[in-house]
Amino acid sequence: AQSVAQPEDQVNVAEGNPLTVKCTYSVSGNPYLFWYVQYPNRGLQFLLKYITGDNLVKGSYGFEAEFNKSQTSFHLKKPSALVSDSALYFCAVRDIPTNAGKSTFGDGTTLTVKP
Amino acid sequence: EAQVTQNPRYLITVTGKKLTVTCSQNMNHEYMSWYRQDPGLGLRQIYYSMNVEVTDKGDVPEGYKVSRKEKRNFPLILESPSPNQTSLYFCASSPTQGSEGNQPQHFGDGTRLSIL
Numbered sequence A: 001a002q003s004v005a006q007p008e009d010q011v012n013v014a015e016g017n018p019l020t021v022k023c024t025y026s027v028s029g030n031p032y033l034f035w036y037v038q039y040p041n042r043g044l045q046f047l048l049k050y051i052t053g054d055n056l057v058k059g060s061y062g063f064e065a066e067f068n069k070s071q072t073s074f075h076l077k078k079p080s081a082l083v084s085d086s087a088l089y090f091c092a093v094r095d096i097p098t099n100a101g102k103s104t105f106g107d108g109t110t111l112t113v114k115p
Numbered sequence B: 001e002a003q004v005t006q007n008p009r010y011l012i013t014v015t016g017k018k019l020t021v022t023c024s025q026n027m028n029h030e031y032m033s034w035y036r037q038d039p040g041l042g043l044r045q046i047y048y049s050m051n052v053e054v055t056d057k058g059d060v061p062e063g064y065k066v067s068r069k070e071k072r073n074f075p076l077i078l079e080s081p082s083p084n085q086t087s088l089y090f091c092a093s094s095p096t097q098g099s100e101g102n103q104p105q106h107f108g109d110g111t112r113l114s115i116l
Helices: none
Strands: A003-005 A010-014 A019-021 A024-026 A030-038 A044-050 A056-058 A064-068 A073-078 A087-096 A099-105 A109-114 B004-007 B010-013 B019-025 B031-038 B042-051 B054-057 B076-078 B087-094 B111-115
Touching: A003 A087, A003 A099, A010 A019, A019 A109, A024 A073, A030 A064, A030 A073, A044 A056, A044 A064, A044 A073, A073 A087, A087 B042, A099 B031, A099 B042, B004 B087, B010 B019, B019 B031, B019 B087, B019 B111
Parallel strands: A010 A109, B010 B111
Antiparallel strands: A003 A024, A019 A073, A030 A044, A030 A087, A056 A064, A064 A073, A087 A099, A087 A109, B004 B019, B019 B076, B031 B042, B031 B087, B042 B054, B087 B111
């Protein structure tokens, strides 16, 4: 079975500081990993994905994520946080080819960036 | 504009009264899926469809039905809703290349259901 863990319900950072939102996963096959962001009263929006290749993935709005196979992690990072980054962030995994249609999401991490 | 459209956005109803939440996408995507979002539980997959006439259970399918008669539509049916189905529901779609599953999903803006 596939699973995703986001160990922090809440992350607080000051504007201009680097941020990290943590994600670990478990799959039987190969992981396809995704990060999404959700703003109030809206659906999820795609930020970035890891499929294969370079372990450092760059995405929208200056976000990046590092895939670490030995630690089964896919942490989301940004070098300098903005107040407008405050939102709910979800990590998701697909287990390829075992369960290509199933998507498993973490419980979400609320990021608050203070001025 | 490329989008996933859900209707209604909000619904308050009573136990046992059948309801349907519609979902439509205009991107010609093969894959569609339904999720529910509950506080502290993240998003949980209810059903998904890899293509027309192909549907499969997700992690929490009990009490729900779906159908995929056309590529663009994927309605979620609650035949006999109960209070524990009160939740925020999201429909999503993505293109697929076979069963590779490497494309991100596009989400609708959600449907908030309250079952009294």
